[in-house]
């Protein structure tokens with residue numbers, strides 16, 4: 001049934017190769033690549049963030065993200081199957097199907113709707129586990145909609161609020177700053 005083996009494609013194509021094929025103008029920014037989005041033509045020079053190590057992207061102009069095949073779909077404004085076929089160099093199948101996975105909000109933060117395993121969170125360099133532990137998540141709604149919400153805490157750990165970020169300057173080793181992080185209560 002599948003026209004193209006998505007997993008095989010992802011192994012075959014490096015992020016840089018996909019970006020080159022798509023004609024993206026990316027600049028290194030920490031562990032990520034940033035650049036304007038030719039599909040959205042908005043959001044400025046840093047609209048798109050791609051993390052090669054994880055093979056994921058997020059477009060802050062469109063508030064869309066995903067894997068490299070979804071990146072190709074976003075830039076080429078087609079569905080993922082067409083994008084995969086395009087990457088594969090094969091013929092474009094006519095059947096259309098939305099294979100995007102629904103993301104499920106998890107309830108371990110004060111803003112219950114924050115999505116810790118959202119691709120935008122991952123694209124900024126956090127693992128889903130770290131994001132969940134730290135209460136960091138993508139905001140699909142509310143005042144921080146379209147950004148990654150990071151909790152701001154008082155010295156005693158009280159949650160003071162959130163800031164919405166589209167950029168992250170992470171220390172080289174994320175876990176190296178554990179002493180600066182107020183741990184959340186352990187979940188059962």
Ligand SMILES: [Zn+2]
Pocket residue numbers: 037038039040041047059060061062074
């Ligand atoms: Zn875009």
